[in-house]
Amino acid sequence: MIRLLSRPTIVWLLLCGLTILSVAVAEGRWLRGFSSIVVVLIAAAKSRLVIQHYMEATRAAKHWRFLYATWNFFVAATIIVGYAMGMRTL
Amino acid sequence: MQQPGASDIFDRESRRTPGSEGIWTFIFIDMVIFQMIFLMFMGERLRRLGVFVESQRHLNDLAGLLNALILLTSSWVVVLAVRAARKGDGALSRRHLGVAWLLGLAFCINKIIEYYAKVQAGLTPASNPFYSYYYFITFIHFLHVLAGMIFIAYCRGQARARAGSEGFVTGLENVGLFWHFVDVLWICIFPLLYLVGRS
Numbered sequence: 001m002i003r004l005l006s007r008p009t010i011v012w013l014l015l016c017g018l019t020i021l022s023v024a025v026a027e028g029r030w031l032r033g034f035s036s037i038v039v040v041l042i043a044a045a046k047s048r049l050v051i052q053h054y055m056e057a058t059r060a061a062k063h064w065r066f067l068y069a070t071w072n073f074f075v076a077a078t079i080i081v082g083y084a085m086g087m088r089t090l
Numbered sequence: 091m092q093q094p095g096a097s098d099i100f101d102r103e104s105r106r107t108p109g110s111e112g113i114w115t116f117i118f119i120d121m122v123i124f125q126m127i128f129l130m131f132m133g134e135r136l137r138r139l140g141v142f143v144e145s146q147r148h149l150n151d152l153a154g155l156l157n158a159l160i161l162l163t164s165s166w167v168v169v170l171a172v173r174a175a176r177k178g179d180g181a182l183s184r185r186h187l188g189v190a191w192l193l194g195l196a197f198c199i200n201k202i203i204e205y206y207a208k209v210q211a212g213l214t215p216a217s218n219p220f221y222s223y224y225y226f227i228t229f230i231h232f233l234h235v236l237a238g239m240i241f242i243a244y245c246r247g248q249a250r251a252r253a254g255s256e257g258f259v260t261g262l263e264n265v266g267l268f269w270h271f272v273d274v275l276w277i278c279i280f281p282l283l284y285l286v287g288r289s
Contacts, residue, residue, distance in 0.1 A: 008169040008170065009166070011166075012163065015162045019158045019159060022281060023155050026151070026281075026286075027151070027288070036281075036285070036287055036288070039285045043281045047278065050165060050277065054165050054169050054270045055108070055267055055270045059107055060107045061114075064107070064114050068118070071118070071121045071122070071125060078125070079278075079286060083132075083286050085136055
């Protein structure tokens with residue numbers, strides 16, 4: 001049981017749960033215009049989990065940790081800002 | 091079977107950057123290229139919002155979800171393969187890599203079925219800008235999956251004889267890093283194409 005619930009397994013369960021949650025949020029109507037922003041934030045959190053725990057960026061050199069985290073931030077910002085600008089033009 | 095001295099290698103491994111410096115550089119360059127593509131996609135989406143929103147409704151988000159779960163699972167299995175190789179357990183590492191390869195194949199089959207359904211419905215890269223981007227982005231990602239599968243198959247072939255050796259562990263870590271990057275890309279592509287603006 002302890003072996004089954006090692007850190008990579010817990011991270012995998014969390015990632016699967018977050019993925020299903022993001023589809024539920026996108027398909028649901030309860031968050032209205034904010035659902036897309038929540039979906040992107042969930043994706044950014046998932047991406048960070050993979051980079052930190054599966055790619056083991058915590059053990060990588062400081063500059064790689066910074067660059068990979070920055071990339072993750074810019075991808076999420078690109079989608080959120082693009083989506084928000086689209087909402088304003090509708 | 092654990093090779094002699096493998097735990098020493100594992101201890102050393104736990105203190106250094108996984109993989110080689112080159113793979114971290116390569117992945118970062120690839121990341122920047124994808125960021126540019128995402129930027130172009132969002133720019134084009136703003137210009138033709140109606141076309142993008144309408145076209146997105148024809149995508150099957152359950153197929154995208156299935157592929158996301160497949161890649162997440164394969165990433166997890168690759169982590170287990172790397173851990174087994176660090177401990178010198180070649181047989182276990184080989185088994186995990188076999189499962190990861192099969193999951194990569196499942197992703198490809200699901201993607202091909204999705205492409206086939208789209209083309210049958212008359213939705214091709216020439217249909218409109220949204221579908222041009224859809225096919226372009228997902229096909230580049232598909233090629234990354236194929237490349238990852240080739241690397242995984244190569245490591246699987248070497249695992250039994252070389253698990254525990256420093257060279258093999260570093261090589262497998264490089265493959266693992268690339269495979270996790272492929273997973274991270276799909277984590278970004280899935281909401282970008284399938285989910286954002288859907289509700």
